[in-house]
Amino acid sequence: MQLTFEDFASALSLDYECVFFVDNETSCYSMRVYRGEHQELKLVNSNNFWDDVKVNVEAVVYPEDKQSFADHINHESLLKAIQDGNVFEFKYRLVIAGEPVWFQIKAVFARSHGHEFLVIGVNNVDKRERERIELEKKASKGEVFGRIVMALAERYDALYMVDLVTNHYALYKSERLFCELCIAFEGDDFFNQLQKDALSVIYKEDIPLIVAALKRESLLRELDEHAMFSLTYRLNSPAGPQYVNLVAVYADKNHVVISVTNVDAQVRREQKIREEANLAFEKSRRDDLTGIKNKNAYGEFETKLNRQIQSKEPVEFAVAICDVNGLKTVNDTQGHKVGDIYIKKASKLVCETFKHSPVFRVGGDEFVVILLGSDYENREKLEQDFVKKVNDGTGKNKVSLACGISVFDPAHDKNVSVVFERADALMYKNKESMKGGRDEIIDAVV
Incomplete structure (x- = not known):
């Protein structure tokens, strides 16, 4: 059983705003346009589909998409793409009322009354495409963020990612010092957990400093005002107090990255240098x-x-x-x-x-x-x-x-x-x- 234009049009009009039937040999084509639920299909005939495409691409295709459109929507490229029964799909933007609007083309081979046709359906997918792009951006941001966090983790002894919406946190890496202190690697209430941990893991003389500085409202205020917060303090350890440096920055509006680095050797070296410098200055x-x-x-x-x-x-x-x-x-x-x-x-x-x-x-x-x-x-x-x-x-x-x-x-x-x-x-x-x-x-x- 062979399908007629009307068969194709009736089936495709449910999914597409317009459908092109292009004679593969002569390039003559017909276009069925579906204008809303209660509109009839309208037939438009022309002599050369590919010539019209070249003209229209300059007139209505969004400038950033013109080259890609020309590369894909031509006779040779389409035939190559849909050979062996494949379906060709391509998304691009048209300029409508001065704004770019996303459309999608799907093309397949069809035969009717002994002729080979390219059946090309076009549909407005602007809403769906914008939603997809936004999701991809978020996913990409998350992926990039994850890669950044993992890369940074190689430079720090501990790296926390804190979700400001849920307060959930995850520890990406922890060196021996932090393992010895039994600091949780994941949790659902970062700021409250930090206040509790401070009593046992922070050196007693530094507890008031940490408790005040790392309250949620205090930390976020510092980040809003200065973009970065840094604090050096001491952790308890079996070997005695160890100096660490904490740095907090926004990853995005909903996440904070907090790095902790053991800087004990550096701090003590600097203290010794200062003491020697003070002694030298005093001696002078x-x-x-x-x-x-x-x-x-x-x-x-x-x-x-x-x-x-x-x-x-x-x-x-x-x-x-x-x-x-x-x-x-x-x-x-x-x-x-x-x-x-x-x-x-x-x-x-x-x-x-x-x-x-x-x-x-x-x-x-x-x-x-x-x-x-x-x-x-x-x-x-x-x-x-x-x-x-x-x-x-x-x-x-x-x-x-x-x-x-x-x-x-x-x-x-x-x-x-x-x-x-x-x-x-x-x-x-x-x-x-x-x-x-x-x-x-x-x-x-x-």
């Missing part, structure tokens, strides 16, 4: 002989005071300059070893007098004190005490120093140097007045 600011602050430290302190002066901050201080008398004589007659002892005695006397102020050794025989607080308020009495200690020293405690003290005057002094110069002048004046008694002290020391 300390006088090797006396142990008090040196000229570098004085320069820093002077800079700090100058900033306060320039910014008009209320500040009260005085500068005391104490200069060791006769150091050269001691070094020349007794040697530098005895001279060093003499300097240490002088340093001790200055520090014991001005107990509440920073003392600096700024030269071989020169000390500077910045009188602050109670020392500043009692500066006159302290200066008297200092002179008395110098004069009353006996035996091994004998040491001779000249001293000058000058007070900062905010109405006239623009910087510390001005105050220093006045104190220095007063110190030299005091040194001149001490010549006789100073020589006696030096003789006693020598």
